[in-house]
Amino acid sequence: MKLIKTKEENIEENYLELHYDKIDDETNAVLERLRDTLRYIEGTFEDRKVTIALTDIFYIETVDRKTFAYTKDMCVEIKEALRDILEEYSNIGFARISKSSVVNIYKIKKLQGDINMRVIIFLKNDEKLIMNRSYKNEFYDRLNKLQGRKTK
Amino acid sequence: MKLINKRNFISIVCIFFTLITCGKLLCEKLCNFTDKYYTDNIFTILAFSVLITLILSVHYYLRKFPFLLVFIGQYVVTVGIVFFCIWIHGLLSANAPTAYMDMFWSITIPFFGGAVAYYICFFYQIRKANKMLERLNVEE
Numbered sequence: 262m263k264l265i266k267t268k269e270e271n272i273e274e275n276y277l278e279l280h281y282d283k284i285d286d287e288t289n290a291v292l293e294r295l296r297d298t299l300r301y302i303e304g305t306f307e308d309r310k311v312t313i314a315l316t317d318i319f320y321i322e323t324v325d326r327k328t329f330a331y332t333k334d335m336c337v338e339i340k341e342a343l344r345d346i347l348e349e350y351s352n353i354g355f356a357r358i359s360k361s362s363v364v365n366i367y368k369i370k371k372l373q374g375d376i377n378m379r380v381i382i383f384l385k386n387d388e389k390l391i392m393n394r395s396y397k398n399e400f401y402d403r404l405n406k407l408q409g410r411k412t413k
Numbered sequence: 414m415k416l417i418n419k420r421n422f423i424s425i426v427c428i429f430f431t432l433i434t435c436g437k438l439l440c441e442k443l444c445n446f447t448d449k450y451y452t453d454n455i456f457t458i459l460a461f462s463v464l465i466t467l468i469l470s471v472h473y474y475l476r477k478f479p480f481l482l483v484f485i486g487q488y489v490v491t492v493g494i495v496f497f498c499i500w501i502h503g504l505l506s507a508n509a510p511t512a513y514m515d516m517f518w519s520i521t522i523p524f525f526g527g528a529v530a531y532y533i534c535f536f537y538q539i540r541k542a543n544k545m546l547e548r549l550n551v552e553e
Contacts, residue, residue: 371543372543376480377480393477394480395477
């Protein structure tokens with residue numbers, strides 16, 4: 262399978278196009294990965310319905326039994342519970358960092374430890390999140406799995 | 414994951430006991446030292462092994478609290494328990510004049526050594542994770 266990247270200026274949205282005669286195992290594996298990555302989630306933002314790509318979400322947190330997904334410039338209320346999000350989307354980079362929040366590993370800039378053994382997560386949008394000691398191992402496992410998948 | 418549970422508690426105590434006793438015997442052999450209170454010290458090592466395993470086993474339940482607070486709390490409680498035991502022992506028979514000081518160092522050294530090792534592992538893990546994140550971000 263070949264990958265051809267073409268730079269086009271002034272297009273509305275990036276897109277992928279697949280040219281095939283027969284979908285073989287390799288192509289199928291790529292499609293499987295894309296299906297997860299290009300998933301969208303519905304929610305409400307300022308009283309209107311919006312659809313956001315999962316890959317645009319920086320982190321998701323639960324406040325007063327409501328779940329909010331944070332993108333670069335929106336805070337969208339979504340219907341899914343944190344547990345469902347982890348069950349469905351942990352393979353595309355979502356990992357639990359506390360009882361009430363889940364982070365998109367691909368949106369992390371760096372990690373920093375503090376004296377109380379908590380991990381401070383610096384996101385690419387310059388926000389900071391705190392990871393509890395109890396979720397540390399789960400987070401590193403998820404990161405290792407993602408890294409393993411990338412290097413395969 | 415809970416590493417020390419009811420099933421493996423005794424076996425972990427046995428491992429600690431064996432390791433400490435072997436270390437003690439090795440040191441004695443190297444220094445040509447004869448322990449006059451061999452039996453007493455063997456029981457002290459056993460008590461120590463139970464205490465160490467107990468401290469490590471409760472760590473799992475205290476993960477949601479700040480580490481420094483847990484560490485200081487456990488240290489103070491351990492020193493308290495050990496000093497209380499020495500005091501009880503003193504009522505039954507004579508203690509060595511340096512008993513409190515000896516036990517203080519016997520607790521402090523492994524406690525702080527363990528904490529330093531824990532910190533090193535913690536920051537090493539973060540460094541490793543940062544390298545992985547860098548790689549992921551480059552590949553993205």
